[in-house]
Amino acid sequence: MIYFVTVNYYSTEQIARLLQSIKNTTNIPYQFIVINNSPEDAAIYDLAGDETLIIDAGENLGFGGGCNLGIDWVYKQDPQGIVWLINPDTVIKDTPDGAVAFFDSYPEVSILGTTVWEPTGKLWFGGGQFLAATGAILEKNLLSENRLTAAYVPCDWVTGCSLLINLRNFQNCPRFDCQYFLYYEDFDFCRRYDREGHLIAVTDRLAVIHYPSSIINRDLYQKYNHSTYSYLLTMQRYASQWVLGWRFARLLGNALLLLLTKPAVARGKLDGLFRYMKSF
Known part of the structure; x- marks a missing residue:
């Protein structure tokens, strides 16, 4: 089963749009989990329903801390499930139904990034590379560079904007490091688990459209x-x-x-x- 996890920080309108895109494109069972990092945003509770769970963080835990609440909840319910971390300011591009089939076919992948597109049709993310010699953390179109014929391309890191976790590959619940309140927590997450032997990859078989939000620039x-x-x-x-x-x-x-x-x-x-x- 797929468990979508998104972190709310005064983003109710964007989350409502994301949720609607999932409802419009999904034909398999799913759970949509909202971690409410903004307790004063009471409107978010209007989205609660049979398939939508709102978890109140009590305070702003940051992106990684919020994701941890959602991942912990899923792991307790279904340690064999698939967690799809997804930004509030995105929508599903085609259909997420292929996620379950992907991990059934390629169970060796532990952390999977999707392609992320801008509304204009420009590719926003297609894989991450790290050059330790210079400290450069790069976003590259690895899919195009590799002329993708396989289902995925291994990479150094993937963006937390749209990141899937194959829980069945983890003996313990995977978590973000809470020393990161915001920024680079996705990179650290990928590099830590890569060091433990987990495979990090990006695919073009799943995709989202990213509508950059102005909230972070306030x-x-x-x-x-x-x-x-x-x-x-x-x-x-x-x-x-x-x-x-x-x-x-x-x-x-x-x-x-x-x-x-x-x-x-x-x-x-x-x-x-x-x-x-x-x-x-």
Whole structure:
């Protein structure tokens, strides 16, 4: 069975659109789970129904923390199930029905990314690559580069915008690291489980359309605070100390340059840098 998990942060209208797209395209049993990271958003409870469960987080746990609530719930109910983490600002492109058949045919895949398209028809995500020597975290069209004839292409990471977890491959419930409040938690999730021997892959047999939301840009200070901290944490874990130092210096220099022209962005980056230094 497929369990869709999405995290709400004042996104009720987008989630209603996503849910409707699932209802319109799905012909197999599913459960739609909303983790409510914004308790004041009472309208989200209007979506509750037989196939839609609302779980109140009590506070904003961030993306990874919210996903953990949903994954934990599913794992307790059905440790052989398929979890489909999906952003509120997406809709199903064709049909999600092939997800069950995919994992039946390719049970070796533990974490699967779908293609993600923009409303214009441009590919937004087609696979992730990591260059440890430089710390570069890249989004690439691996499907096109590999002239996909097989069902999937192995890759370094996939986006949490549309990410499937094959629970039957995990002896314990897979979880995001809550040190990541926002940004790079999907990358860390993939790299950690890759180190444990799990196969990470991307496919074009499942797809979503992504309508970028403006919610995250309402507070530029918080956006760059979290992204800067999470990026440095990621470099510490997966790149060399030299790369970490180089990336830290580049972020610091860029933040100082932006103080006069983009003060909110600059302050967010500086506080992210200082928060990282205080943590280690």
